[in-house]
Amino acid sequence: MSAPALLAPGGTLEMARVAVDEGADIVYVGPLGWSRRPYESEMTDEDIRAAIAYARENGRQVRVVLNTFPSPFEMDDFARKVELYAAWGASGFIVTDPGAIRLIRGLVPDTLIHVSIGSGVTNSWDAEFYREIGADVIILPYRWGEEEIAETRCVSGIGLEVFLFETVQTGKICPGKCIMSSYLKFREWLDIEGKATSGSANRGAKECYRVCQTNWEFSSEDDDPVKLKLRRDARLMLEQLPAFIELGVECFKISGRERPVPMIRDLVRFYRKALDGIAAGQTDMSVYVDELATLRERWTVEKRKRVNVLMDRADHYADAAPTLAVAQ
Template structure:
């Protein structure tokens, strides 16, 4: 049985490496022009080349996003940029605009092209149109149910691949086609600069009574009436795979390395469990527990089972749940002494109870009994970002393994 692809976001080179090591089959990233996440660090040509080499060495594909809704000036230099990108060995381009699609085909006739979710594809006729034009894959709009996806799969050409989101933030506007950010913050969401005003706190003001701010919902703080829950389909892996979807996409090019690695690892376990025994696949609560150890909102299944109702929004606040803190990344391990060098990512203390998480490893817990700084001195706290600290660990570890701890009042956010 050909396995479904687990597709992960990569906001920079470090996040690409974490996604690959923690189980992604493919990663998608943005270059420094034409991508929908302008605030992400994104990749230079040299970084794309390094990332593609790292991924390909491990059998992982890399896709480049070119999915903004462009204006005339956005095309300046794009043809030259495409020729540079081609030399990196990128596997496909993700586009949403017909003009961009045509330019990619003209410039790189052998390049695979995927149609972005920004193209709002919701029906089989549109997918067959894109396939006739030469697209290899279509990323479905988030607003589709399983019955609709099954019908689409039955009525489209067998060679065209379908991709759909399996986890991450939902947008209040149809497939991300939003004008609110541009209007309220002069940041064009359709050109990669969304300010997420749907997460802001709103009051109602009556035209004849300026200055009188009335809550829309019964809450003295106002209401976040456009604040959607996050999508999570980890409890429905069989339905996702059996719908005919080829690639399961995780949203989040703005997320941290800890988020990317943790979410990819959880979905990798759930997907692999399905292929080990499809008939008897059973959801394991520990997969959801893992997901909840990263910063997250409450979860929803989106449109897959039915149209979302008022229960799929978060009205009280826009706060993320942060129950665990990512405190460090393993840089090296000394077998003789049983100690590891940890690069600090959030403050931690001697005496902290921490968890070690790694690719294809069971989570283990231990107490930090000793901490040595770069000068060889014993310390009680690691307060400095990227500080190198040596600590004894209770099992062998590898570079890119992560340390986390349950949050306390003194933790960083």
């Protein structure tokens, strides 16, 4: 059994280099204002070029995340970005917008195109649609299990990528099809490279506040209020790995451009060991249970910290909104 590719985040140049050093086959990086993340977790073009060079020197690859929805007025800039990164040696792109996928395929015919989770895939036929317009790989929702993966493989010849998250068949929303952060604060933002954007993180505005991952109170006239999350927290995956590989999954993705570098370092090291072990015939995942438990606890702590930071920012922007409106 051959080992699938391990795709790891590069939220900073340091993180990208660490991911390469620890055994990631592919590192993904996002340009400022084009990849649906806070500016702290996006890169300047200079750092992207350095990350591509470092990966290539070590026999690894870089995918550039361009998963916002560009407007007609941004398409020329979008095209220039694509050609620039391809010329520097980026091996592919992670994209959401169908029109952008077609554009990239025309500009760089030999590049690899991943469909981002932002596309909001909901069934196996969506995967075939993206294959037909030029995509090579599609990231599947982490709520999908073996049955959904098998069906997608049957329906479409597109490459399959999954998050290294536990499959949890619960939740109120589908990742990707969300503009809720815009309702907390619709504001303009000018990034370091001069891209003016307003509104949703899907357009490059800063930022997604993870409103689905904080507690909300729901009530009706007849019932007592209850607190719940719109989306259940995901756990790091382990047990499903051998079965998913047997089903044809060819790329496993570690999420976390916003996480601390040591967290990503240890995750890449752990999953590199697990995937290499499976390739060598070690399919009993119980040997990794203790190590995974520690990583799961660390992941949960870091995730809670990040959600709290984002919600605090949203509260700040909401409080400042009347003042800002007067000033404008």
